[in-house]
Amino acid sequence: MALVSSAQLGFILLVAAASLLEVSEAKTIVVGGLEGWRFGFNYTEWVLQNSPFYINDELVFKYDPPSKTNSGYSVYLLPNFGSYMTCDFSKAKILASETGGDGEGFKVELNQWRPYYFASGNEDGYNCKDGLMKFFAVPLPHPKY
Ligand SMILES: *[C@@H]1O[C@H](CO)[C@@H](O)[C@H](O)[C@H]1NC(C)=O
Numbered sequence: 001m002a003l004v005s006s007a008q009l010g011f012i013l014l015v016a017a018a019s020l021l022e023v024s025e026a027k028t029i030v031v032g033g034l035e036g037w038r039f040g041f042n043y044t045e046w047v048l049q050n051s052p053f054y055i056n057d058e059l060v061f062k063y064d065p066p067s068k069t070n071s072g073y074s075v076y077l078l079p080n081f082g083s084y085m086t087c088d089f090s091k092a093k094i095l096a097s098e099t100g101g102d103g104e105g106f107k108v109e110l111n112q113w114r115p116y117y118f119a120s121g122n123e124d125g126y127n128c129k130d131g132l133m134k135f136f137a138v139p140l141p142h143p144k145y
Pocket of ligand 1: 132
């Protein structure tokens with residue numbers, strides 16, 4: 001008599017495959033968690049606590065449009081570590097405007113193995129410098145099985 005019937009073996013393989021799928025499934029992560037994307041929250045600390053990210057994970061930036069209490073936030077991609085450190089937006093690429101974080105938020109997929117330097121570009125670097133609205137992430141390749 002076989003130790004494991006083919007039906008049992010089939011079931012075991014199915015469970016194993018499902019658990020692999022679960023592990024390699026891309027995640028959707030809200031930047032700042034419940035705080036969202038706002039002035040004065042430490043995103044460097046947030047990213048340390050929420051790393052690592054993996055390729056194809058999706059970040060969601062949620063922020064209110066400009067109002068009496070905030071002059072507006074945005075999402076820029078900075079070109080390199082130097083511009084990230086100094087909050088230099090001269091070669092930055094805008095990903096989302098002041099209204100882009102409303103509702104479901106602005107989503108960006110980390111689909112390459114490279115550093116992503118994110119920052120809010122408003123108020124001539126003030127959001128980025130004094131508001132701490134910047135962080136960088138390097139999504140990792142999924143572990144191989
Ligand atoms: C933000 O958090 C990082 C990492 O914990 C820390 O090094 C840095 O000093 C913090 N910045 C401020 C302004 O608190």
